[in-house]
Amino acid sequence: MLNNFKKALFLFCCVSIVISCTSEIDDLRPINQETSATVFDDPASYKAFLAKIYAGIAVSGQQGPAGNPDLAGLDEGFSNYLRLYWKLQQLTTDEALIGWNDGTIKDLHYQNWTAGNEFIRTMYDRIIYQVSLANEFIRQTTDEKLNSRGVDASLKAEIQIYRAEARFMRALSYSHALDFFRNVPFVTDEDIVGAFLPKQTNGTDLFAYLEAELTAIESVLPGPGQNQYARADKAAVWMLLAKLYLNAEVYTGTPRYADARIQAEKVINSNQYSLDGDYRHLFLADNHLSNEIIFPIAFDGLRTQAYGGMTFLVHAPVGGSMPLSEFGVSSGWAGVRTTKNFVEKFPGMENSPDGRELFYTNGQSLEIPNISKFTDGYAIAKYKNVDRNGNPGSDTSGNFPDTDFPLFRLADAYLIYAEAHLRGGGGDANTAVGLINTLRVRAYGDTSGNISTSDLSLDFILDERARELYWECHRRTDLIRFGKFSSSGIWSWKGNVQNGTTTEAFRDIFPIPTSDLSANPNLTQNPGY
Structure with missing residues (x-):
């Protein structure tokens, strides 16, 4: 099933996909365009278009690894959705920093970005582009449209599931918009395609929209683990809802911790997922074998070649004396490391009994006097293009990995339950501690790292989330929820100071890009910018 889906996922490489919604945001300049009528004359195009929506968060265009981009502007490698999402979630925190001089990339870790930052702007564009793709698919799959094309009943039933998946993917991107920008231009499939300037929404309204959308599609999607690998199912909906509810107080001012716990419980009690016996297996070239991953972003070294x-x-993250063969690559880019402040989350630091500590320290210094020098700062050996037996991925060049990105996994559901309980969301303290200790038994290999009820606190949860989920696109959101991202919380080179300093509280939200403000007078800049 995995191989079949990875083939289907990238059918779009052979099909020129419709993008007729360019007026939804003036910045977007899709390269490949046809009319909707032409594409949807072919019944196979429905799945191909859905594949394009999924692929939009993995690759950057319609020709791998580059050369036919979805969006004009920033380099295709830089403008990849996951690469940008990771940078905004990780480089802005204590978990990661980068030494390259690519444009304004260092400003992310320094937390001194402006509304003209090209990485923030392109993340914004990617989100809107994804929403636009989903909107068009949903417009073209109404009963009226399908009937007019003479689509038979069996295909119509299948397309209704595709339609729910497209709505999930739209909600996923809008959830990123909510988290990063809050007050974004808002367009759905109900808006007529044409020359118009989208109105601006706000955090409260966008949250309510996402909650309603996800609740509506839950009953349509297959049960947990019952869809093809890397396609949305009910458990993916529950995880996205759990994360929205966990951050609801940040987004809307109204806490929803009981709802976060309930959604996490649905995932846990589905009994369709189990913790992988070896933490390291979650980040290898054959991590599709793990029963812990609920919803990944799928990659294939032969079919999803991209530089993001x-x-x-x-x-x-590979450089210095790091052996290339251990990572299944032909070269290292010597860019990303971590800070001393994150290393200190692990008892014993580089010699921690916690098996989640995957630092590479040979030739690397703990301190970072020079952010541009790769060997200043410990490297992290988490993601690899080798399988659990040490065999390299399918691309013999060693350039493009088979490793999938674990966007949602069971361990996060455990942590959400425990945090929601501590924040007054109900549930049971013994259950919360039991879930945490299940993670720690895996990490330590025995019960030596187990905690008691008296040890369970919000500070502990924040640190445990860092130890369990680092470099998986959670840290910025977590620090903001705990009030430790900008005006509180200090780590190396935050504020462009070697030992770190606080920054302005308005940086908890990114700016609306200057380019879109200029193009759309309906938009107002976020405070502070």
Whole structure:
């Protein structure tokens, strides 16, 4: 099933996909265009278009690894959705920093970005582009449209599931918009395609929309683990809802912790997922074998060749004396490391009994006097393009990995339950501690790292989330929820100071890009910018 889906996922490489919604945001300049009528004359195009929506968060265009981009502007490698999402979630925190001089990339870790930052702008564009793709698919799959094309009943039933998946993917991207920008231009499939300037929404309204959308599609999607690998099912909906509810107080001012716990419980009690016996297996070239991953972003070294996504996450952290063969790559990009402040989350630091500590320290210094020098700062050996037996991925060049990105996994559901309980969301303290200790038994190999009820606190949860989920696109959101991202919380080179300093509280939200403000007078800049 995995191989069949990875083939289907990238059918779009052979089909020129419709993008007729360019007026939804003036910045977007899709390269490949046809009319909707032409594409949807072919019944196979429905699945191909759905594949394009999924692929939009993995690759950057319609020709791998580059050369036919979805969006004009920033380099295709830089403008990849996952690569940008990771940078905004990780480089802005204590978990990662990068030494390259690519434009304004260092400003992310320094937390001194402006509304003209090209990485923030392109993340914004990617989100809107994904929403636009999903909107068009949903417009073209109404009963009226399908009937007019003479689509038979069996295909119509299948397309209704595709339609729910497209709505999930739209909600996923809008959830990123909510988390990063809050007040974004808002367009759905109900808006007529044409020359118009979208109105601006706000955090409260966008949250309510996402909650309603996800609740509506839950009953349509297959049960947990019952869809093809890397396609949305009910458990993916529950995880996205759990994460929205966990952050609801940040987004809307109204806490929803009981709802976060309930959604996490649905995932846990589905009994369709189990913790992988070896933490390291979750980040290898055959991590599709793990029963812990609920919803991944799928990659394949032969069919998803791109310079963003997992290619970036496997290559960019490799440099110095790190042996290339252990990572299944032909070269390291010597860019991304971590800070002393994150290393200190692990007892014993580089010699921690916690098996989640995957630091590479040979030739690397703990301190970072020079952010541009790769050997200043410990490297992290988490993502690799080798399988659990040490065999390299399918691309013999060693450039493009098979490793999938674990966007949602069971361990996060455990941590959400425990945090929601501590924040007054109900549930049971013994259950919360039991879930945490299940993670720690895996990490320590025995019960030596187990905690008691008296040890369970919000500070512990924040640190445990860092130890369990680092470099998986959670840290910025977590620090903001705990009030430790900008005006509180200090780590190396935050504020462009070697030992770190606080920054302005308005940086908890990114700016609306200057380019879109200029193009759309309906938009107002976020405070502070």
